[in-house]
Amino acid sequence: MLYFYYNFASNVSYIYKDVKYVKAGSKMTFTLLLSGISILSACSDPMVQEMENYQEQMDDLHDINEEVTGHLDDIDSEEIINQVSSMDSASGxxxxxNTAAELEGEALPLAETLKExxxxxxxxxxxxxxxxxGFIESAETKHDFTKQLSDxxxxxxxxxxxSERLIALSQSFMENQGERDDLIENAGDEEVVREIDxxxxxLNENSEELDAASDVLEDDxxxxxxxEQIDEVLLPMLEEHVESLNMVNLSTQQANRVRSVSLEMYYGYQAYYEERKNTMLYNEKLQNIQLQNILSLQESYQKMDEEYWERMEELKDGE
Structure with a gap:
């Protein structure tokens, strides 16, 4: 009886092992089958393949984008507004x-490459x-921000x-005028007085003509x-005034010095009016640019980038 029980238990144990072995083998086979199906599905899924191709194309572009963004994110928009509002040239x-040089020399070429x-x-x-x-729009916005802010x-x-050059020219004019007045006032010799007269x-004739022509610049x-008044009237007029002084016959040293100082003043006038033209151009250009609109592009591209990377993660996860 004991022998029968032992053999029966052994057989049951053996059968049990067989059953477990068969079940385990079935489970392993099923797992391998699922893995194979998953791999085949991934290989055959156009979206997965396209995402891989896309990421491969974008690897270098993402690096460029990061470099461009690094330049632009460092710009303190509020500080720029404060500097412009205060008109403090010394502090800003x-x-x-430095900011303009970095934008034009480093960020802009990268932004152009990124966009293209x-x-x-x-x-x-x-x-x-x-x-x-969305990435393209962000790249275009970065390019616009870089170009417009640099300009x-x-x-x-x-x-x-x-403006500083105009101030310097005005100062030089006043100094020359002071020296000329001293020379005229200290003229003692009769011949010197005659030549200076x-x-x-x-000079008085020239001044009347110049004053009338320059008053036009104050008109609305x-x-x-x-x-046009500067190019076609004032600058040619000053050339004529220089010639008119050079045509006066002088023999005394003091009178010649008065003429030299007066000529320096005329050359200063020419430089002054050339600079006035530049100032007009700069001021009109600045008036036509809305700085706040330019600076708002910084926040725009940052939001676009955030949305792009969020969508990238969603597509990677198959959402």
Whole structure:
């Protein structure tokens, strides 16, 4: 009886092992089958394949995008507005110069490359194409932001520099006028007085003509008309005034010095009116640019980038 029980238990144990073995083997076979189906599905899914192709095309572009964004995100929009509003050239000049140089020399070439290469990416899946269009729009916005802000900062700095040159020319004119007045006042010799009087007569005639022509610049006329007045009337007139002084026959050293100083003043006038033209151009350009609109592009591309990367993760996850 004991022998029978032992054999029966052994057989049951053996059968049980067989059953477990068969079940385990079935489970393993089923798991392998599912894995194979998954792999085949992935290989045959156009979206998965297209995403892989897309990411491969975008690897270098994502690097360029990161570099461009690094340049642009460092720009402090509020600080720029404060500097422009305060018109403090001393405190903001170096910073503006550095920012403009970085934008024009480094960020802009990268932004142009980013925009061009983003537009050249080939995509067949509609969902990926829609996502990529967001990337293109962001690249275009970065390019616009870089170009427009660079132009604005350069024009602003040029305007400040032109204004400073006008101030320097005015100061030089006052110094020359002071020296000329001293020479005229201290003329003692009769011949010196006679020659200086000849110069004064010509200078007064020239001044009346110049004053009448320059008053036009204060009229309520267009910038184009003012520039035309400078180019076609004032500058040629000053050339004639230089010639008129050079035609006066002088023999005394003091009278010749009065003429030299007066000629320096005329040359200063010429430089002054040339600079006035530049100032008009800079000021009109700045008036036509809305700085706040340019700076708002920074927030726009940042939002586009955020949406792009969120959608990228969704498509990777198959959503």
């Amino acid at each position: 000049e170096d910073e503006f110069d 290469e983003a537009e050249a990416v080939e995509i067949s899946e509609e969902e990926i194409q829609e996502m990529h269009e 604005y900062l350069i024009t602003y700095q040029d305007s400040l520099a032109a 000849m110069l004064i007569e010509q 006329i267009s910038m184009g008309n003012k520039q």
